[in-house]
Amino acid sequence: MITQEMVQQLFGDEVFDRHGEKIGKVGQVYMDDQTGQPVWVTVRTGLFGMKESFVPLNQAHVNGDAVHVHVSKDQVKDAPRMDADGGHMSRAEEQQLYRYYGIEYAALPGQRQSERGQQRQPTERAQQRQPSQQPSRDNATEMTRSEERLKVGTEQVETGRVRLRKHVVTEHQQISVPVRHEEVRLEREPITDGDARGSAKIGDAEQEVVLHAEKPVVSKETVPVERVRMAKETVTEQRNVEGEVRKEEIEVDDSSKRRKNTP
Structure with a gap:
């Protein structure tokens, strides 16, 4: 069991699923507002770790x-997308995650009150906020900002054919x-009187x-x-890819000039 005293050491730890496969690193820790016990962590997944x-x-x-959890890596990758920067979860978001992971909502301590969210502790130096200091998310007007991101991959294509021919x-x-x-060579030898035989x-x-x-003689x-x-051999080389992406920006048009800045 992971207790409140262990929260500080969780940041940056590797998270492994129930099969021992690495999921990612702990980014944020969400704690129960009433019990103070950690109940959720966020892990960056997806291409280049862009999904939390x-x-x-x-x-x-x-x-x-290492943090070992009781769910699989595929479950985490396909989990419902939630805003990990909002500070608190709404009850609906909380219940949606519990249903997705097959966890009974009422089975966890302190999870029965509907006005309670999950408190986030994003960094080791951040101070824990009290529930009374957080505005109710259910009463807030919100807008989701989206942006495009380049997804880089590779595919194999035919670039040519090489044949051996003789x-x-x-x-x-x-x-x-x-x-x-052979050549003929003439040899001359004089005959003396003693060598003469018969008459010539x-x-x-x-x-x-x-x-x-x-x-x-020539033969072949x-x-x-x-x-x-x-x-064939595979050669790896680096190539730069580029493209244009769009993103949304949110502006506040407040004619009353009474908007309160929030951290």
């Missing part, structure tokens, strides 16, 4: 710098190959020698030389 949602503290507990080209190559051939005859004669030579074969693969 109410989270009930019933069955919640604190563990270090084709045949012809190129001229020149290779030096060593070849051998004069006449025609013929001897034949076969010569050989190597010649280059196909061999694999390389594998080429095509793979």
